[in-house]
Amino acid sequence: MRRAALLALLLCAAPAAADSGLPPAALAYTQLPDAAQEAKAKALMETVRCVVCQGQSIADSDADMAGDMRAMIRQRIAAGETPAQIRKWLIARYGDYITYDPPLSAVTLPLWLAPLVLLGLGAWIARASFRRRRRRTNE
Incomplete structure (x- = not known):
């Protein structure tokens, strides 16, 4: 302690x-x-x-x-x-x-790509969520 x-x-x-x-x-x-x-x-x-x-x-x-x-x-x-x-x-x-x-280089490439990957991941999750809601509503 x-x-x-x-x-x-x-x-x-x-x-x-x-x-x-x-x-x-x-x-x-x-x-x-x-x-x-x-x-x-x-x-x-x-x-x-x-x-x-x-x-x-x-x-x-x-x-x-x-x-x-x-x-x-x-x-x-x-x-x-x-x-x-x-x-x-x-x-x-x-x-x-x-x-x-x-500057864009092999070392800084993850810094430049991370926002795009996260944005795409968020859009994919949102799309899946909306599809599930639509299926529940149509049932």
Whole structure:
């Protein structure tokens, strides 16, 4: 019983230990002076998944890692890189998981096919249910 309580306590404390306590990166919460560059950076940040939170984009996350990634994106945009170049670099570094729109490949094929398979399965179950109801009504 004590082990289970200790394990539950440790699991609850894990998110709190994820932040380092260091000050945020220079451009983590500061916008770029050029509004067009900031718009490009923001648009890219909304399509990049936080590697710590995983359910949020780095634009929405308060995790230290997300702040570092926001700062890096702003620095690279200010240096003249395009969002496509930065996105390509992020995917090369963190993998396809970093993006909310993974490219179609052998690895991501189940992600693309699962909704279609589930939709087809739901339609098949609904059709079978309606047929059974119709048979009961006609009897």
